[in-house]
Amino acid sequence: MIRHLRFLAPLALLAACIDVQAGPPRGPDILTSDVTRFYALYEATGGKPTVEQIEREYLADATPSLQEFAQLRRVTAQSIADRIAKDPAIYEQARACMALLPNVERRLAASFATFSALYPEARFPPVAIVVGRGKPVGTANRNGLFIGLEALCAADFMNPDPEDRFVQTILHEYGHVQQPGADFEEGDPSVTVLRVSLLEGVAELIAELTSGSVGNPGLARWTVGREAEIETAFLRDIDSTDLSEWAYNYRPGSDAPYDLGYWVGYRIAKAYYLQANDRRKALKQLIELEDPKAILEASGWTPGMTMPDDRATRTPAG
Structure with a gap:
């Protein structure tokens, strides 16, 4: 999706928690604990957490998925605080998208079965829903799939229907999970x-x-x-x-x-x-x-x- 150059990064943080499945699961494993922690802090601070609070109460206790996402996308307490100050509405609106996840999960289960029939080698690691600095809407590597809740909720220019947007973006990113060449370094002469x-x-x-x-x-x-x-x-x-x-x-x-x-x-x-x-x-x-x-x-x-x-x-x- 929107600018997600896939830089090679250590994957050890995810290795212990991701069970790559040979066949399609009955439904995707959607991980939301980081979002829950972020919005507990957001509510407690009236929507204005400080850099120190974001670091101590959100990033310091990050799941391996959030740690990987932060490393891939240069997410820091400062970058989150800056984006909240600049564009508070996207963080306020993002909570409504959480209510869409049960239907998203149902639709993805059917799509996984279709994908497995088309491509039996398909891999289905968990979908980690996290809160970042307003971008990207989604990113993936061979061992993980990450969705920025606030970024995808705000991306109505892609598709005005938020449920469709979640389903289709997640499936796009699952495409990248399968691709051996999806991780590349900036400046690689083969990256044409x-x-x-x-x-x-x-x-x-x-x-x-x-x-x-x-x-x-x-x-x-x-x-x-x-x-x-x-x-x-x-x-x-x-x-x-x-x-x-x-x-x-x-x-x-x-x-x-x-x-x-x-x-x-x-x-x-x-x-x-x-x-x-x-x-x-x-x-x-x-x-x-x-x-x-x-x-x-x-x-x-x-x-x-x-x-x-x-x-x-x-x-x-x-």
Whole structure:
């Protein structure tokens, strides 16, 4: 989702608490104890906890999931306090999203079963719901899935329905959990516009295959009538390691298009999936993404092409 470059980080903190499952669980294990602690502090301080209080009563007792999230996303007591002072409404509103979790859990259980049938190797670690510094809405690595409650609740530009937003974002991030190449370091010469766009596009395809919609359906609104223009520009940049025009470039409050590489990568991935005689094998190849250019060439995708509306790729939205 919104700017979540996946830096390599020590995973030992999660190793003891994550039970990676070979098959789909009956429902996702959604961890919320960090949110409970944060809002106990939030209530006790009238919505204005100090840096010292956030450190002592929230971060000092962090679960391994919150510790990992904080390390990945540079979350500190100071950064949380600064965001509360700057944008208190998102922390106040976020509590309402907690009431959505039972329905989210029910819908995810059905989506997990679909995903396991499409990709038997799928892994389903717990979903850790945490409170951070207002971003990102979600991030993942091979051993964990993290959702920023306040960030995702505020992200109505992605999808105005908050329950759909939670389901589809979590499924997008579960796509990243499966990807061997989803962890990368900034400056890696192999981290090209094409590779990153396909990593994100495949995650969007997985969300669609398992829930009926991509993680961020709002991206499609900016592309209507401009498909060929956008994708021709994308094709010129596929070997670039400058991602700034195509990924992780959302600016809060801006109406400018952002993350269009997600949209193009999804269209390439979907074209590849639809043309395959063996779609289970094709999905596996997309997830493993050993050769992005080979995927591009085999997909049949061309700038501005009309995407087949293949209902077989979709499941009911829940």
